Amino acid sequence: MQPSLDTVFAALADPTRRAILQMLLEDDMAVTDVADPFEMSLAAISKHLTILTRAGLISQEKRGRVKWCKLEPDALKSASVWMQGFGQFEPVNLDAFEAFLERELGTPAND
Amino acid sequence: MQPSLDTVFAALADPTRRAILQMLLEDDMAVTDVADPFEMSLAAISKHLTILTRAGLISQEKRGRVKWCKLEPDALKSASVWMQGFGQFEPVNLDAFEAFLERELGTPAND
């Protein structure tokens, strides 16, 4: 199943999963280390990570017996673009926004 | 219950509800008219509208025997801001973005 708006938004709807994403913003982490600050079983965290992976929000790579989790922030792009359609509160079109990014950063906005 | 990221994202996770939001982008609508294009009962749509209301994404106002539904796009702002925290894919800080909006539109970005 490739990530859809359904799966992305559903993945974001859980506070544990959002907290995990924010932790991964710092650095890649092993599953055990992700689970550490939470007061729930490792198996539960493992499930959350599976959901995040299926939503495309993270990727997991096994090196040795350690499975590393890595943020994949591009998955947020589709959701972000969808929300920008509600331009009434953010009255800017994507073209102008990308142009802004290019001016500010000197790099194309779409990778 | 005041809208949280939980309720906002959960509300957005359903395709029917996203479709409703997009319909309301056009204009305010009565509950019956919202339900019309969907192949499900009026009661089901009524439930969806309740969920959208509790998420703060729409408001409902009863005039006569008709209940009008109105988009409240500001509710997306908190979710949007949260997602912008993942600046790796959208490498711009809010201050710069607001400054951009002011330049582009000549109005303050935050209402």
Place this chain on the structure above:
DNA sequence: GGTTTGGTCAACCATTCGGTTGAATATGGG
């Protein structure tokens, strides 16, 4: 080779979700 360590799997459980149907509650019109 036996034992940790890291992580998933499988079964289970309570709760929530998305839908149905039928009854109930306004409000408005003739």
Place this chain on the structure above:
DNA sequence: CCCATATTCAACCGAATGGTTGACCAAACC
């Protein structure tokens, strides 16, 4: 007043969610 219209309520249903526990598997260590 009676009826149609607009909408919700209440009870029910099957499926999905978020959690648990214990067994399991694979890699690493002594």
